[in-house]
Amino acid sequence: MIDEELCINCGKCAKECSFGALDFKEKKVRYQGGCVACGRCMSFCPTSAIMVNDVPNIFPHHPWFTERDRRAIAAQARSGGVLLSSCGTDLPYRSIYDDLLLDAAQVTNPSIDPLREPIETRTYLGRRSGKLCIEKRGKKYELVSGDGAIVSMDMPIMIGHISLGSVSYNTQKALFTAAEHLNIVAGSGEGGLHPDFFNFAHRINSEVASGRFGVTPEYLKRVAAVEIKIGQGAKPGHGGHLPGEKVTEMISQTRMIPEGTDALSPYPHHDIYSIEDLQQLISVLKEATDYQMPVGVKVAAVHNIGAIASGIVRAGADFMTIDGFRGGTGSAPRVIRDHAGIPIEVAIATVDQKLTEEGLRNKVTLCASGSVRSSADMIKIIALGADVASVCTAAMVAMGCRVCQHCHMGICAWGIATQKVELASRLDPKIAAMSVVNLFRAWNEELREVLGAMGIDSVESLVGNRDRLRYVGPNPKMAEVMDVKHVGEGWG
Ligand code: SF4
Ligand code: SF4
Numbered sequence: 001m002i003d004e005e006l007c008i009n010c011g012k013c014a015k016e017c018s019f020g021a022l023d024f025k026e027k028k029v030r031y032q033g034g035c036v037a038c039g040r041c042m043s044f045c046p047t048s049a050i051m052v053n054d055v056p057n058i059f060p061h062h063p064w065f066t067e068r069d070r071r072a073i074a075a076q077a078r079s080g081g082v083l084l085s086s087c088g089t090d091l092p093y094r095s096i097y098d099d100l101l102l103d104a105a106q107v108t109n110p111s112i113d114p115l116r117e118p119i120e121t122r123t124y125l126g127r128r129s130g131k132l133c134i135e136k137r138g139k140k141y142e143l144v145s146g147d148g149a150i151v152s153m154d155m156p157i158m159i160g161h162i163s164l165g166s167v168s169y170n171t172q173k174a175l176f177t178a179a180e181h182l183n184i185v186a187g188s189g190e191g192g193l194h195p196d197f198f199n200f201a202h203r204i205n206s207e208v209a210s211g212r213f214g215v216t217p218e219y220l221k222r223v224a225a226v227e228i229k230i231g232q233g234a235k236p237g238h239g240g241h242l243p244g245e246k247v248t249e250m251i252s253q254t255r256m257i258p259e260g261t262d263a264l265s266p267y268p269h270h271d272i273y274s275i276e277d278l279q280q281l282i283s284v285l286k287e288a289t290d291y292q293m294p295v296g297v298k299v300a301a302v303h304n305i306g307a308i309a310s311g312i313v314r315a316g317a318d319f320m321t322i323d324g325f326r327g328g329t330g331s332a333p334r335v336i337r338d339h340a341g342i343p344i345e346v347a348i349a350t351v352d353q354k355l356t357e358e359g360l361r362n363k364v365t366l367c368a369s370g371s372v373r374s375s376a377d378m379i380k381i382i383a384l385g386a387d388v389a390s391v392c393t394a395a396m397v398a399m400g401c402r403v404c405q406h407c408h409m410g411i412c413a414w415g416i417a418t419q420k421v422e423l424a425s426r427l428d429p430k431i432a433a434m435s436v437v438n439l440f441r442a443w444n445e446e447l448r449e450v451l452g453a454m455g456i457d458s459v460e461s462l463v464g465n466r467d468r469l470r471y472v473g474p475n476p477k478m479a480e481v482m483d484v485k486h487v488g489e490g491w492g
Contacts, residue, residue, distance in 0.1 A: 002029060006049035013041035013050050018413040018423055019406070038404040040413035072334075083334040086407035086417070087393060088234060088326040088371045091338050096345040097377045099473030100384075101487065105455030112457055114448040120458040121444055121451075123388055125158070125185060125205075125225055126150030126294035127318035128362045148286075148318055149293045151224045154183040155444040156382060156459050159436075160321075160369050160392035161207050161229070161298075163189025165242045165251045165263065166330030166407065167396075168424035169196075171416050174399060174432035176200035181437045185224055187390070190240055190265060192254045193219050205296070208285065210239055211265035213255040217288050225293050225319070226285050228278070230269070231300035233327025233370045236341045240265035241331060246410050248419050279315035286316075294318035294365075301325060301347035301370065302340075306354035313360045321390055322347050324370025328393040330417060331408035344370035345384055349482035352385025352464045361464070375446035384482065385464040391440075398439040399432040 002013075007029065014024035021035040041050050059067045072083055105111040112119060127148045134141050143152070159179055164172045166189065173196075179186035180203050188206045192214015197204070201222035208215050209229040220226055231237065242251070242263035252259035272278050278297065285295045296319035297312045299305070305322060312320050324344025329337065348368045355361035368381045369390035378389040397403060400414040407417035415426035447459065456462055470487040471479035479486050 001051045001053050002031065003049045003051070006047045008047055008049070010046060012044045012046065016040045016044045016413060018411040018418075018420075019409070036404045036406045037402065038406070038413045039402040084331055084408045085334040085337060085405050086328075086330055086332070087403050087405045088328050089338045090405065093326075093343075094473070096343050096473070096478065096482075097373075097380050099471055099478070100345070100380050100484065101470050101472055102376075102379065102383070102450060102454070103468040103470070104453045109455045111455050112452040114452040117452075118457065119448045119451050120460070121155045121447055123153045123156040123365075123459065124150045125153060125296075125319050125365050125367075125388065127364060148291065150318075151185060151294060152183075153185055153388070155440065155447070156386075156388045157182075157184055157378065157440050157443065158205065158367060158388050158390045159184065159186035159395055160323075160390040161187030161189040161205075161227075162392055162396075163191040163207075163242075163330075164194055164254055165189075165191050165246055165419070167417050168412075168415060168419060168427065169194065169250065170424055170427045170429045171396075171399065171432070172197065173429040174427065174436065175395060176203065177429060177433035178395070178436035178440070179203040181433065182440055184440070187227070188223070190229060191242075191251070191263070192216075192256065193223070194250065194254045198222060207298075208281075209265050210267070210269045211263065213257065213263060213265070216256075220285070220289050221292075223293065225296060226289060227296040227298050227319075227321065228269075228281060228285070229298045230272070230278075231298070231302075231323065232329065233300045233323030233325055233341055233344070234329030235332040235336045236300035236302055236325075237267060238332065238336055239267040243331075243410070246419050251419065275311040275315050278312065282316045296320055296365075296367075298323060300327075301342045301344055303342060305342065305347045306350045309351040310354055310358055310360060313355060313364045317364060319365035319367060320351075321367040321369055322351060322386075323390075324348075324368070327370040328396075329407075344368050344381065346478070346482060348381055348386050349384045349466065349484070353483055356464070375443035375450075378443060379447055379450050379462070380469065382459065382462050383465050383469050384484075385466070387460075387463055394439065395436050398435040399427065400435075 011024040014022040019036050023030045023032050037052050059070050159175050175186050185205045188204050190207050190209035204223045205225040206223040207229050244260045244262045282295050297317045298321040301322050301324040325341030365387045367388040367390045368386035372378050372389045372391050401416050412418040415424045466484050469484045471484045472487045
């Protein structure tokens with residue numbers, strides 16, 4: 001909506017709108033339709049004359065055929081095709097995070113003041129040895145793994161996999177720069193690593209997906225960790241698709257595919273049909289990297305995730321990422337994104353219980369991804385059983401993303417999910433990186449505050465400590481499945 005009294009017809013909003021929703025002709029701005037609510041126009045209007053409002057419902061109210069349903073039917077009646085979307089689902093499923101409350105220390109278990117006493121948030125990615133191994137390196141003592149390589153991170157946060165292609169060069173540069181500043185790890189996404197980013201390689205978790213794009217021994221030997229991607233929370237059971245128009249010269253060189261061709265990742269890995277096959281690929285990657293880095297496996301959270309996780313650890317994975325329903329994506333069929341998988345809260349609690357029962361939990365670092373929005377979500381997922389929260393969308397929001405769910409169109413007005421040079425140049429990688437650094441530093445400070453309030457001096461002691469959570473939601477069965485007591489229930 002444009003307020004005609006405030007508008008000075010400078011045309012800035014039309015210039016900033018990459019979705020063609022605004023037209024500037026004869027010194028007058030007019031709305032053309034097709035606004036995706038990316039919010040760019042509002043940010044650049046010098047007189048606050050433009051507002052993005054919910055479009056009034058043009059369909060009569062119906063409790064069963066919602067406006068969303070009818071818009072989808074109309075779109076498919078026109079196109080005859082699969083509806084695509086980006087980011088996580090926007091259907092109003094209940095948030096389990098919001099049904100959990102944290103405990104705090106009182107009287108007999110005193111709290112700890114994080115300003116006066118140390119609280120450890122350092123986290124390790126890799127296979128645990130089951131015993132403490134410490135080596136003196138120069139003047140410092142370092143924790144080393146007894147069973148394989150480990151990567152140290154200053155906080156229990158990883159930046160998840162966001163590939164070059166789905167996002168711009170500047171976006172990846174900002175994410176890698178942030179990982180370097182924070183001493184954490186960032187995912188490469190599927191698509192190799194641009195040579196300009198080789199200097200960040202020691203902070204990169206490199207993804208080996210079914211398309212094997214850009215995967216070379218030369219590249220793998222430089223990175224901090226390698227992760228085989230079997231599945232993704234936003235589209236379980238589905239492969240990847242980077243449209244040909246996004247495969248620019250730079251992307252074609254990095255992914256090692258012809259320019260302008262669609263980059264299609266098959267749904268399954270064509271060499272993995274059993275746990276034994278997975279074991280073989282894990283061994284091959286360990287051998288290719290001289291056993292110098294942890295090798296992990298990423299799967300989507302699905303109904304039998306406990307048994308799948310057990311198999312993955314037995315196959316030799318050093319770390320495992322469970323990517324929950326609600327997880328973000330650059331592009332996915334809406335029907336899969338909105339209706340397949342299980343919530344990450346339930347998946348992590350189930351996997352932690354299953355691996356503990358089978359005596360496997362200490363062998364693997366468990367990473368949880370799937371729309372962690374805040375430090376509270378991160379703390380709760382750790383208490384449910386994760387060692388590390390893997391975060392993508394929140395990092396993009398820190399850089400300016402408005403979660404408009406149109407990344408798949410490749411014309412992001414904020415310069416994040418695009419390969420168009422004129423749009424990508426809108427994102428300053430230095431400013432974007434510092435925004436991500438500030439966000440995760442703030443989350444880590446909040447983690448320390450909460451740990452102190454709980455009387456816990458190390459984040460490791462919170463991992464899987466479900467006794468420090470209480471369920472306040474409407475479904476006691478949910479609490480039982482997650483092994484979390486209902487509010488009002490005490491210890492023991
Ligand atoms: S940016 Fe604001 S003032 Fe300029 S044309 Fe658009 S609505 Fe009018
Ligand atoms: S990255 Fe850009 S296109 Fe994608 S959701 Fe965010 S603002 Fe929208």
